[in-house]
Amino acid sequence: MEGAYLPGNIRQRMQELMKEHKITQAQLATRIGSTESAISRFVSGKTDKISTEHLLRIAKVFEVSTDFLLGEVNTPDRINFDIEELGLSVQAARNLYTGKANAEIVNRLLESPRFAEVTYMIEQYFDDTLAAGFAGQNQMLTTLSAMLRRNNKTDAAVQAARTVNRQKVPVYQADLTIRQT
Incomplete structure (x- = not known):
């Protein structure tokens, strides 16, 4: 339609x-x-x-x-929805209605062709999947750095270990890192 x-x-x-x-x-x-x-x-x-x-x-x-x-408008799009139909909590709807949430940003997010991807990332943030992934990555980098320092005492190995350590990401800042890339 x-x-x-x-x-x-x-x-x-x-x-x-x-x-x-x-x-x-x-x-x-x-x-x-x-x-x-x-x-x-x-x-x-x-x-x-x-x-x-x-x-x-x-x-x-x-x-x-x-x-x-009723013939009041000529565009069939619904403009009024039950909160339950939309899957919103009462508090979320109240935040939109009262202006506590920026409706323009919410609209841009919902209309974005990357909406599914963005909501998936947000879901991972809230269930700590991203934090766990970055914590695992940081542990791997710590192990690699330790191996470089322990097994090879050259200046190049020490420099490589420092470079590896600088690649660690604070686990709850990971979402900012992803958005910047």
Whole structure:
């Protein structure tokens, strides 16, 4: 569903959406918990009554806004979502709503083509996967440095051991290092 539609009322929008999604009145009725005859009477104009609950369910079935169904806007994109649908905590939604979180940055993050990659990195940060990886890397560098110093007493070996030691990364600063590369 791309772009905007021509102006229309709820009956016209329902007909357009059913045609577009190849859904019959009977199928729509089943999906929203109504009867085919109730949908038919409404779409044909024999009745003007449709419950708010059915309107909300129709919007969810077609993944459009209720404003679009009602003909208030010509773009079907939903602008209002339940917090649970989005998977946000109440506190996260409150932070966005009150401006404690920068909505522009959140939008840029969500729209980024690298969103999945970035969220994976954040997930690793929160579950300490990155810290554990860098701790392991640091341990390996410590071992290598010790081996260089112990097995070879030349100036080149000592310099190599120092170079190896400088490559260690503080485990909780690893996320900054990754972002810089």
